[in-house]
Amino acid sequence: MSICILSIGSELLEGSVIDSNSAFIANNLKRWGGKVELIRMVSDNKDEIVSLFQKYSKKFDIILTTGGLGPTFDDITAECLAESAGLSLELNEKAYNHMASCLNRAGVTIRQEHKHQSMLPATCRLFNNNVGTAMGFSVSLNKADIICMPGVPLEMKDMFIKEVLPFIVGKLGLKEQSYIDLHFLSIAESDIDVFIRSLNISNEVQCIINAGKGQVVVKLRGENKELVEDYALKIEKAFPKNFIGRGDILPAEYLVNLLKEKGKTISFAESCTGGMLSEMVTDISGASSVFYGSVVSYDNSIKENVLHVSADILNTFGAVSEECAHAMAEGVKKLMNTDYAISITGIAGPTGGTKDKPVGLVYIGVTDGENTKVYKNIFNGSRQQVRLRSATKALQLIIDFISNK
Amino acid sequence: MSICILSIGSELLEGSVIDSNSAFIANNLKRWGGKVELIRMVSDNKDEIVSLFQKYSKKFDIILTTGGLGPTFDDITAECLAESAGLSLELNEKAYNHMASCLNRAGVTIRQEHKHQSMLPATCRLFNNNVGTAMGFSVSLNKADIICMPGVPLEMKDMFIKEVLPFIVGKLGLKEQSYIDLHFLSIAESDIDVFIRSLNISNEVQCIINAGKGQVVVKLRGENKELVEDYALKIEKAFPKNFIGRGDILPAEYLVNLLKEKGKTISFAESCTGGMLSEMVTDISGASSVFYGSVVSYDNSIKENVLHVSADILNTFGAVSEECAHAMAEGVKKLMNTDYAISITGIAGPTGGTKDKPVGLVYIGVTDGENTKVYKNIFNGSRQQVRLRSATKALQLIIDFISNK
Numbered sequence: 001m002s003i004c005i006l007s008i009g010s011e012l013l014e015g016s017v018i019d020s021n022s023a024f025i026a027n028n029l030k031r032w033g034g035k036v037e038l039i040r041m042v043s044d045n046k047d048e049i050v051s052l053f054q055k056y057s058k059k060f061d062i063i064l065t066t067g068g069l070g071p072t073f074d075d076i077t078a079e080c081l082a083e084s085a086g087l088s089l090e091l092n093e094k095a096y097n098h099m100a101s102c103l104n105r106a107g108v109t110i111r112q113e114h115k116h117q118s119m120l121p122a123t124c125r126l127f128n129n130n131v132g133t134a135m136g137f138s139v140s141l142n143k144a145d146i147i148c149m150p151g152v153p154l155e156m157k158d159m160f161i162k163e164v165l166p167f168i169v170g171k172l173g174l175k176e177q178s179y180i181d182l183h184f185l186s187i188a189e190s191d192i193d194v195f196i197r198s199l200n201i202s203n204e205v206q207c208i209i210n211a212g213k214g215q216v217v218v219k220l221r222g223e224n225k226e227l228v229e230d231y232a233l234k235i236e237k238a239f240p241k242n243f244i245g246r247g248d249i250l251p252a253e254y255l256v257n258l259l260k261e262k263g264k265t266i267s268f269a270e271s272c273t274g275g276m277l278s279e280m281v282t283d284i285s286g287a288s289s290v291f292y293g294s295v296v297s298y299d300n301s302i303k304e305n306v307l308h309v310s311a312d313i314l315n316t317f318g319a320v321s322e323e324c325a326h327a328m329a330e331g332v333k334k335l336m337n338t339d340y341a342i343s344i345t346g347i348a349g350p351t352g353g354t355k356d357k358p359v360g361l362v363y364i365g366v367t368d369g370e371n372t373k374v375y376k377n378i379f380n381g382s383r384q385q386v387r388l389r390s391a392t393k394a395l396q397l398i399i400d401f402i403s404n405k
Numbered sequence: 406m407s408i409c410i411l412s413i414g415s416e417l418l419e420g421s422v423i424d425s426n427s428a429f430i431a432n433n434l435k436r437w438g439g440k441v442e443l444i445r446m447v448s449d450n451k452d453e454i455v456s457l458f459q460k461y462s463k464k465f466d467i468i469l470t471t472g473g474l475g476p477t478f479d480d481i482t483a484e485c486l487a488e489s490a491g492l493s494l495e496l497n498e499k500a501y502n503h504m505a506s507c508l509n510r511a512g513v514t515i516r517q518e519h520k521h522q523s524m525l526p527a528t529c530r531l532f533n534n535n536v537g538t539a540m541g542f543s544v545s546l547n548k549a550d551i552i553c554m555p556g557v558p559l560e561m562k563d564m565f566i567k568e569v570l571p572f573i574v575g576k577l578g579l580k581e582q583s584y585i586d587l588h589f590l591s592i593a594e595s596d597i598d599v600f601i602r603s604l605n606i607s608n609e610v611q612c613i614i615n616a617g618k619g620q621v622v623v624k625l626r627g628e629n630k631e632l633v634e635d636y637a638l639k640i641e642k643a644f645p646k647n648f649i650g651r652g653d654i655l656p657a658e659y660l661v662n663l664l665k666e667k668g669k670t671i672s673f674a675e676s677c678t679g680g681m682l683s684e685m686v687t688d689i690s691g692a693s694s695v696f697y698g699s700v701v702s703y704d705n706s707i708k709e710n711v712l713h714v715s716a717d718i719l720n721t722f723g724a725v726s727e728e729c730a731h732a733m734a735e736g737v738k739k740l741m742n743t744d745y746a747i748s749i750t751g752i753a754g755p756t757g758g759t760k761d762k763p764v765g766l767v768y769i770g771v772t773d774g775e776n777t778k779v780y781k782n783i784f785n786g787s788r789q790q791v792r793l794r795s796a797t798k799a800l801q802l803i804i805d806f807i808s809n810k
Binding site: 012013014015016017018019020022023024025026027028029030035036037038039040041043265267268270272273274275276277278279281282283285286287288291292293294295296297298299301302305306335336337349350351383384387 | 417418419420421422423424425427428429430431432433434435440441442443444445446448670672673675677678679680681682683684686687688690691692693696697698699700701702703704706707710711740741742754755756788789792
């Protein structure tokens with residue numbers, strides 16, 4: 001069984017759009033043991049598309065295309081497919097009615113171009129589009145089923161998961177892989193690696209370790225559900241203090257869950273991160289029960305007047321100092337009356353660095369009112385990277401701080 | 406002159422990584438009139454890569470590859486290139502020394518795998534890497550130059566712009582296209598469209614209008630610099646109140662520039678956006694001279710105790726109300742002692758909506774102390790989309806508010 005993806009659209013070859021569809025499709029097929037062998041961008045060129053359909057349909061069992069299903073003149077996927085397979089192009093009544101009812105609901109008048117969108121190869125199979133106007137369709141040619149989906153990611157994703165994937169799974173007889181991602185914080189990749197090696201993991205299970213953004217992720221995959229689950233449990237249990245969850249859990253989500261579990265609240269004082277840490281935490285639905293708020297104290301006057309950092313500290317040690325981070329954390333905790341607080345103050349760059357206080361120097365404070373700890377960090381990278389690393393590190397530090405109590 | 410891009414890495418065909426490199430390369434080549442004819446993902450498979458190098462080198466003038474230059478066993482681009490061209494693989498002293506000095510600086514001990522990374526085709530041309538350890542390299546084969554770059558986007562981008570693009574421009578004799586993007590706020594796409602049609606733009610100049618995120622962008626491209634500039638000026642001048650700048654200017658950048666120009670300061674009170682607006686503005690280097698700070702008042706206690714929204718307003722109208730947005734804007738302006746202030750309060754979802762106050766309902770307030778205006782919005786989309794649309798709309802509203810004074 002072999003699968004290929006063609007992303008259709010001249011804009012992809014001009015670099016004005018990044019193709020995220022192919023990765024989504026490939027990733028979801030992989031969860032069913034389906035392997036994509038070719039991904040290729042194709043411009044809106046009829047001769048090229050027709051010749052690729054004819055050539056690849058002799059080589060692949062499944063050809064998936066995205067793009068070129070819309071109402072404008074450069075949407076030619078259906079036309080190319082009909083020509084490749086020697087089929088006529090006909091107004092497909094079901095596709096037309098679907099489109100018409102979508103447009104009616106939105107109060108759009110149907111124009112001639114819209115009809116063009118419903119001209120599909122005769123005898124094609126249809127795939128529903130719950131999100132947009134253009135239905136998907138497929139035709140058999142040589143050994144392949146050529147399945148055409150819209151290019152709009154939201155529409156494609158919904159159609160692929162609900163309609164196309166089940167069709168492919170049935171045709172190729174794919175089996176769902178057990179697929180577990182384990183997330184760990186504040187531990188070295190090598191420590192987990194040593195433990196995993198000691199398990200002598202069976203060839204039936206694939207195990208990958210990825211590190212980045214302060215997290216280590218162990219990925220386990222295989223057809224044998226029990227075996228994958230068995231290894232997952234062993235690895236989780238070996239590092240109980242570092243394990244934060246399965247799936248796509250983010251440190252911010254873990255922090256929110258941890259605080260909920262303990263019935264505690266938190267607030268932040270952010271300087272160089274300018275609200276990024278707050279943004280990360282409030283991105284988690286339900287954060288409102290534990291996150292009270294924050295002060296973005298960009299100007300020193302705000303540190304002094306709102307967070308009550310003393311003028312003495314600001315004059316003697318400066319805004320980017322251990323002392324200031326200490327006072328900011330305690331200041332915001334008091335102001336917002338929370339159980340915990342975090343402070344971040346540093347130099348994100350690209351300007352503003354000195355020899356003593358270089359770009360990337362960031363102090364992060366954590367407090368529970370009784371104890372306040374400040375950590376000095378020097379982060380590499382661009383302004384945006386320094387900010388991101390600061391916010392992520394702060395999450396990691398507060399999780400450690402709360403967990404070790 | 407024909408160009409092709411091969412993105413090398415099994416992770417691309419497994420969908421665990423989205424290829425953003427190809428779009429970056431294609432987009433930059435387009436600015437020099439260079440057209441990419443093929444973009445293809447290739448797995449770490451020696452036979453496949455070698456056969457593609459041999460086949461495509463007869464068809465294309467330039468083959469660009471990204472990925473597979475690192476120190477691990479699955480980094481095989483150099484080996485494949487040597488084999489395709491019938492060259493031996495040798496330790497490249499210059500590439501090795503570059504790598505060694507990078508690793509020394511980072512305090513990393515050089516291991517055997519690292520040497521593997523500097524085994525390059527004999528007689529290859531080198532391209533400097535200012536950001537990472539792996540230098541780029543190229544070899545001539547048949548009619549093509551095959552140019553291999555790292556897959557890490559930061560490294561690839563730097564190398565492409567500084568080293569590879571000038572080489573391609575020289576080889577293919579490309580000419581820089583005049584390339585102007587005009588950004589407009591608070592205007593309908595159709596109003597600009599009508600004006601542009603009236604200009605009867607010459608065939609020498611390509612003109613595209615894109616709308617989204619509250620902005621309209623008019624893109625003008627062509628070889629004839631004077632002509633492109635001439636149209637740009639006409640279009641800018643037709644909408645002086647809406648034009649915010651050329652290039653990749655963001656509304657947040659425009660706001661910072663506008664405030665700097667007027668010598669004024671600003672602060673924010675954010676509820677549902679949770680710091681996103683502050684994060685956008687502080688992402689602009691130099692924002693500190695006009696942005697004092699903000700209060701993320703997620704919990705009602707913060708609205709009451711820090712921003713001094715009266716308990717009466719919170720109890721009678723609720724936190725998501727015109728009255729609350731009004732009081733939040735005035736409260737933060739007073740607290741932070743700035744010339745202007747913005748407030749945002751709403752329901753980002755996915756839960757928390759009611760019939761009267763549905764998910765997506767967001768009140769945005771702007772004030773200069775004398776006048777306070779509150780705008781009611783209902784945004785569609787996911788939690789993250791509602792938040793993003795709220796923050797972007799707030800920028801647009803305050804820009805209008807300040808500009809119309």
